[in-house]
Each structure stands twice: as C-alpha cells, then as structure tokens.
Amino acid sequence: MVPIPRVGPGAEFEPLRIGRTERVFVLTGAGVSAESGVRTFRDAGGAGFAGDGRRPQGGASIGLWYEHRIEDVATAKGFERDPRMVWRFYSERRRQLPSVKPNPAHQALARLAQEREVFLCTQNVDDLHERAGSPEVVHMHGELLRSRCHSCERPSFVDAAGYFEEPPRCRCGGLLRPHVVWFGEIPFHLERIFAALDKCDLFLCVGSSGAVHPAAGFVSHLRHTGRARCIYLGLERPDNAYAFDECRLGKAGELLPGLVDLR
C-alpha cells in the first residue's frame, strides 16, 4: 500500500525541515528553467510540447520539439540522416543560452548546497545551475555546451560554437555531435545517480512532468526502499504524483527560496 500524496498549493505547506546530517537528492526538470525563459517540453495534460502555441491535437503523443519533429532533431537516426539540420538546431539553442539567466529557483538550490549535502541531478542541458553557483551538477541528459564524436571513443569536450553550415568533424574523420542524450539513448551517470538515490534522506523533484524515464521512475525506486521523504515542487501535478509524499504546486522560483527551514 502506498499512502495518498498530499497535493496542494505550495503556500499551504509548512517550510521543509532538513536536518544537518540529512542527504538531499535534487532532481530538476525543464520547469526549473521556465522562469528564466527556457521553454518546457510538455503541458500538464500530456498533450505535447508546451510554450510554443503549437500543441499537437489528440493526447499523449509528443510530436514537436521547438517546431521540429523529435525524430528529426532528437534521435541518432535523425542526425545520421541530416547532421547539418541537427547541428543548426543545436547551434541555435547554443546561441540563445547566454541571453537566459539563472532564476531564484537555481539560486536557492545553490544556497542549499552550501548548507547541506546535496546531490544535484538535472535533466536539463542548459548551464543555469552552474551559473547560479551550484558546485556540482550531474547532467543526466547531457550538456548543450559540449560535443563528442559520433564515431570514436574520444571523450566529450567543451564546445560553445555554432555550426550553421558544415557539420564539424572529429580528428578521426567521424562526425561530431552535440553531447546530449537523444531518444532511444541511455542517460549518463546512472550508476552514480542510483548510488546517490540509495543514500538519500530527502528526494526533491523540481519542475519535471514525470513523463520521461528513467528519471520519472526515481521516486518509485525510492518508494521501494521506503527511507526518503519524497517531495515534488512544480506548477502542476506530475504524472508520477502518486509516488510522492507531497506535491507542492506553484512556480519553482517562488516556492524554492522559502521552502527550507535549516535551523
């Protein structure tokens, strides 16, 4: 039996007490960067991609990715078919990144890491947690500002360049690709992530619809061990709400700065 979560406006909840020795696992999703002006992927009804005014009709299919089809710009097949178009797409995202700034949610999480042991895992490919001052950020879906070779084992490297004409090549001759996780690929750092989940006392998930696995399953994984308190913070009830103890609804930038009572 899983208890029913308490779901309600964030203002109705008490501040969260986090003991000095408690280990906190924070999972962030697109919602944490929404108030910085980065678009999220889904709306609450699962009706497709939010924020662009072009939601596909008729339910749960995820059809668009910033006006592009997912299979074109977010799969290895799409990249192999048209690397130039895919690089243009990610180059445009790279070009926009410096104009978005961390918001109070990123800043509150950076402050929390000064006071408590925090493992910060993000599904976001932006660098807003780092720019807000979070000391270590585990990017399970990769990083927009890194590239790697699509053919050889060369490690990923920092790369903020835009490639709008010819796709870049590795010294091995293969194509370079953005260091992001595409659909059908395995997220990064899963071993470290599950080790940290298994040790945590508090699981705090911020701004993630709970629709994309494996991240969406972290909270259920913790339910089986039964040790950690599991709290969700975000605009709307996530798809995996049933597995949380509490879902505090509201904007991350408004809820996070006053969330924690560290006395």
Ligand code: OAD
């Ligand atoms: P989604 O776009 O699926 O969900 C974002 C969530 O944030 C939604 O539930 C919104 O209600 C909520 N939200 C929006 N604005 C908010 C705000 N100001 N404060 C708090 N919450 C807010 O994003 P993710 O769950 O992160 O994967 O998506 C997971 C993955 O799906 C992404 O990492 C990406 C995508 O496909 C890959 O690229 C592999």
